[in-house]
Amino acid sequence: RIKRTAISAEPAQHKKSKDLRVVLQAFDKSDRTKEFLCDAILNNDFMKNLEMDQIMSIVDCMYPLEHKDGSLIIKEGDVGNLVYIMEEGTVEVSKNSKVLTTMGPGRVFGELAILYNCTRTASIKALSNCKLWAVDRQTFQAIMMRAGMQKQTEHLELLKNIKTFESLREDILSKVSDAVDQVSYADGECIVRQGAKGDSFYIVAKGRVQITQAKSKWDTPVYVRHLERGDSFGEAALQSEETRPFNVIADDPNGVTCLVLDRQSYREMIADELSRLKRDESVRYARKATTFISGEDERDL
Numbered sequence: 051r052i053k054r055t056a057i058s059a060e061p062a063q064h065k066k067s068k069d070l071r072v073v074l075q076a077f078d079k080s081d082r083t084k085e086f087l088c089d090a091i092l093n094n095d096f097m098k099n100l101e102m103d104q105i106m107s108i109v110d111c112m113y114p115l116e117h118k119d120g121s122l123i124i125k126e127g128d129v130g131n132l133v134y135i136m137e138e139g140t141v142e143v144s145k146n147s148k149v150l151t152t153m154g155p156g157r158v159f160g161e162l163a164i165l166y167n168c169t170r171t172a173s174i175k176a177l178s179n180c181k182l183w184a185v186d187r188q189t190f191q192a193i194m195m196r197a198g199m200q201k202q203t204e205h206l207e208l209l210k211n212i213k214t215f216e217s218l219r220e221d222i223l224s225k226v227s228d229a230v231d232q233v234s235y236a237d238g239e240c241i242v243r244q245g246a247k248g249d250s251f252y253i254v255a256k257g258r259v260q261i262t263q264a265k266s267k268w269d270t271p272v273y274v275r276h277l278e279r280g281d282s283f284g285e286a287a288l289q290s291e292e293t294r295p296f297n298v299i300a301d302d303p304n305g306v307t308c309l310v311l312d313r314q315s316y317r318e319m320i321a322d323e324l325s326r327l328k329r330d331e332s333v334r335y336a337r338k339a340t341t342f343i344s345g346e347d348e349r350d351l
């Protein structure tokens with residue numbers, strides 16, 4: 051029987067292993083090259099929003115690679131294993147045999163199949179000898195995953211130190227740390243506006259925010275207080291479906307970062323759990339009182 055194997059323009063992916071077990075291998079490169087690769091990533095629409103430490107890890111793990119004039123670097127429809135950055139040369143991008151564009155130094159390509167787990171969306175052919183840098187899928191995904199887990203651990207540490215959450219079990223806080231979005235605000239940016247409907251609950255993770263409040267629509271808001279890392283706000287409007295009772299404005303020259311939880315997650319993970327704990331506490335208290343009145347030993351309960 052003939053064994054059919056897919057023909058790919060790229061080297062095959064190594065044996066699958068758990069992404070976290072991938073040993074990240076750094077390749078030596080000059081500071082100038084690192085800066086060049088970093089700028090290329092920051093100029094790519096699909097990668098520019100990665101965290102800076104993720105970008106630096108990708109840059110560290112990129113290795114040099116050359117393709118001869120006329121060679122097919124990426125074949126449309128392939129599974130795809132590498133993300134490339136062009137250092138020298140020109141490539142042609144085509145889809146369904148139609149040329150879309152040409153690209154030169156400083157351009158990232160091959161990112162879509164790796165970022166979105168799809169097959170190659172276009173073919174890329176070298177129009178000259180090309181000097182490239184590449185990183186493989188496993189390394190790329192391991193960097194993404196590690197950064198995600200580090201973030202989750204950081205979030206969990208912050209949540210554990212919040213007074214309102216001190217009665218919540220760690221597994222619940224762990225779920226919350228998975229569900230929050232990390233959002234950044236520039237100095238002076240309004241995070242919550244008085245009178246607006248509220249859909250989110252916020253925890254300050256970095257920087258300071260200022261609370262202001264106006265007596266009426268026509269009054270100028272006046273300063274109430276500052277909140278810092280570990281403080282939270284926004285729960286009132288989520289619980290009672292009322293509008294926001296105050297303004298919250300980012301007040302930090304280095305910007306503010308908040309962990310943001312949507313209304314439904316807040317209700318399911320936090321509000322319901324806190325009311326259940328409160329209910330249990332009242333039942334325990336009532337039992338204790340009954341025991342005390344009847345003279346039973348409370349240890350029998």
Ligand code: CMP
Nearest residue numbers: 143150159160161162163164170171172
């Ligand atoms: P990927 O789909 O992994 O492999 C083919 C690459 O071609 C793709 O990632 C992009 O980097 C690039 N590409 C796809 N479409 C275009 C386009 N219209 N213009 C420029 N580059 C493209």
